[in-house]
Amino acid sequence: MLELRDVRHEYDGRVVLHLERFAVPPGAAIAVVGPNGSGKSTLLRLLALLERPTQGRVLLDGAVVTSRGAARRRVTLVEQRPILFRATVRENLEFGLQVRGIRRTEVNRRIQDVAARFGITPLLGRRRHELSDGEVQRVAVARALAVEPDVLLLDEPASSADRAAALTLYRALAEERVRRPMAVCLASHQLEDAYRWADDVRALADGRLSPVTPENLFRVELMPAESGDLKHACVGAVEIAAMTDRTGPAILAVPPTDIFVSREPLASSARNTFQGRVTGLARRGPGAVHVTADVGVELIAVVTEEAVRDLALAPGSPVVFSFKASAVRVF
């Protein structure tokens, strides 16, 4: 439905996004993950037709978008830190409906409906300075949904919300997709949210779609090696060893399937061994469990359910993550 093709986008001559193809099919639930500055927000602004790509095309229903104004009526973006107009919540919800020339009775019906679904009915008479950040976020999502877009783009929709509010928001979005067909593409730096909610998780690193899975991606500065290609990079509180001929800025990816999980440090050839505690366990697919641990930095490993049982892994339990320097992908 909505697609970027051969897109290259620059700010002041610096390439911030470079994608051969990024498609949002009808009804899709896509999560774009990646570290801050990876190009997620730029990607969403291009998809939302708020910016023209320096090079490349934006297609809607297979045709190159020529009238951005008309296309924008089908694609709506909620920014990471959304802003409400200097008006009441009700007037904010009315805005998109009024510019579409929708009749007053229908406007009122839709506002009551969307306000009830997002639990913001008591806020309708309030103005923006009377709302918390989380409430502003909810109102902004409701405002975007009130216009019933074909594609909803959300930039870090849970960034201003606490955990419970974030879950409420994701639940409401899921219900919304059941209610009416709509593609949703959200950017998040939280993998947990992405996996919980999306059917399709894509990783963005330095403006490009990552060739590896989105877990354990880090932007680093590779220090020059004293000899050979074994380089080190500081990630959080740990130093990761990687085999590469590169130095300087790079993206490191540690494939979750290449991480050995144990309760005690192993005598092995692995150059990377980190001790920490399990912070989360999540079942992913048949027999596979994602183990998230804080080992000085948050890392995710994939193990079998049997391994979880054998190692008695539970949130809070001590754990050791090991992986070889040659397992670390550098790009």
Added chain:
Amino acid sequence: MDFLAEGFRRALALLFSGDAEVYGIALLTLKIGVISTVLACGLGIPLGFVLATRGFWGRRAALTVVNTALAFPTVVLGLLLYGLLSRRGPLGAVGWLYTWQAIALGDVLLALPIAAALAAAAVQGVDPRIRRTAETLGAGRWRSAWSVAREARFALAAVITTAFGHVVAEIGSAMTVGGNIRGQTRTLTTAVALYTSQGDFGLALALGLILLLLALLVNVALQALQGRGRA
């Protein structure tokens, strides 16, 4: 100090006596002030909007011109306008020299860069997310611009106040192209200058007080409007 107190007493007496000449001068000043403010803001605010929001070749130069025009001496403006409107000037056929229209034209030219520069600053001060939000919710160019203007309405009201303040207080151009003709082109500022030079301090002070009163009334009216549109 006696003459000052005497001046005030005279001023109050004139104000409350309903002196036809005093009120005639005040009404003419108000008429010229309102018309030239409406015209200057009607042209200057959209111009400021374009300068603040549109990227085009020469935009920076245009902003520099507008900002420089803020400091244009009103006497020089009056002189140039006099050259244009005088019988042998390119606009002499219009026959506006020594009319209130000439004063209004001068005031528009004076207030236009003020309105444009301050409006540009006001619009640039609006969070860019407002325009993006309006656009992503389906608003076209004009509706998006209106959303930005609504957001900047307090600052834009200040633009109108400032423009009005400048045009009613202006004297250089009004004196040159208006001629300070009694009953025709005598405004509050030119009258104050005239009566002061004639030593009629009480009358000059009375007119000065009316000038202040006018400025106060416009400010109060705009503040009342702003009060309605809360944050």
